[in-house]
Amino acid sequence: MNIDLLLKNITINTPFYIILIICLFLISSIKNKNFYITLFSFIFVTFIGYVVHIFSHIIDFRILLNIKHNFIQNKYFKKYYNIFVSLIELHSVTHHESKNNKSGINIAKEACNNLLFQGVGLYLIALIIKKMDINIFILWAILYTTIHLINYNLVPCKEHINHHKDPDTNYGIEIYDILFDTKNKNDESVENYNHYSINLIILTIIYLIFSKFSR
Numbered sequence: 679m680n681i682d683l684l685l686k687n688i689t690i691n692t693p694f695y696i697i698l699i700i701c702l703f704l705i706s707s708i709k710n711k712n713f714y715i716t717l718f719s720f721i722f723v724t725f726i727g728y729v730v731h732i733f734s735h736i737i738d739f740r741i742l743l744n745i746k747h748n749f750i751q752n753k754y755f756k757k758y759y760n761i762f763v764s765l766i767e768l769h770s771v772t773h774h775e776s777k778n779n780k781s782g783i784n785i786a787k788e789a790c791n792n793l794l795f796q797g798v799g800l801y802l803i804a805l806i807i808k809k810m811d812i813n814i815f816i817l818w819a820i821l822y823t824t825i826h827l828i829n830y831n832l833v834p835c836k837e838h839i840n841h842h843k844d845p846d847t848n849y850g851i852e853i854y855d856i857l858f859d860t861k862n863k864n865d866e867s868v869e870n871y872n873h874y875s876i877n878l879i880i881l882t883i884i885y886l887i888f889s890k891f892s893r
Contacts, residue, residue, distance in 0.1 A: 679856065679857055679858075679859060680856060680859075680861075683856050683861065683868055684853070684856045684857070686867075686868045687852060687853055687856055687868040687869075688853075690868055690870050690872075691868075691869075691870065691871055691872055693872045693875060694871055694872045694874050694875045694878075697875040697878060697879065698720075698875075698878060699717075701878055701879065701882040702716050702717055702720055702814070703716075704882060704886060705811075705813065705814070705817070705882065705885060705886070706811065708886055708889050708890070709811070709813070709889065711811050715810065715811050716811040716814055718810075719810045719811040719812065719814040719815070720814045720817070720818060722810070723796075723797050723800055723814060723815045723818045723819075724818055724851060724854070725854065726800055727795065727796040727797065727818065727822060728849050728850070728851070728854040730795045730796070731795075731849040731850070732849055732860070734795070735845045735846060736846070739762075739763045740763055742759070743756060743759070743760075765787075765790070765791055765794065785827070788826075788827070789823055789827065792819070792822055792823040792826060792827075793819050793820070793823055796818065796819045796822040796823065797815040797816060797817075797818050797819025797820075797822070798815070798816070798819050800815045801815040801816055801819070813885070817881060817882075817885065820881055821874065821877050821878055821881060824877045824881075825871075825874055825877060826838075828877075829873055829874070829877065833873055835869060835871075836865070836867075836869075837850075837852060837861075837862065837865055837868075837869040838850070838869075840862040840864060840865060841862070844862055846860075847860055847861060847862040847863070848860070848861060848862045848865070851871070852868060852869045852871070856868075
């Protein structure tokens, strides 16, 4: 872990972190949730999204189908597992092919991929884990998706561009790359993601309005 980069990241992105804390506090307050549980839920879902992103690049999920086991070779399992793997491979294969990743259908597929693996999948699991603030999973999933489909097109990000050049680095959000040493070695600076705050503020306002009228 590079302490200097970590401190630089925190310093540069202080506005975002402050706004994040405020938004999470408002969300926890309107739902009468413990703020620390809401904060932990956000950290949990972003970290899981980071880990899933890594595994989508380094694991060949289709190898499982080579195992000679009755359950694995069941035609129904193979059918739905292939659909599942295709969705995973959409990011690690199609998303990184510049010729195809901007087509309408692949943008829609990418949105589904981001939503599912950056939070919606966890949301379904977390229905059982009632003590967590599971609404934060949805907040992060939509925040992550809008950042990648909107922000990075309006505000090109060198760190994200380097991820496309070297998919084994810069998984994001950057603070995890710094903490777990997966930041691209050619990156001498840190990502300024204060622009995430705009998305976060809008989503928080929508969430607060929806919560008020759904009581």
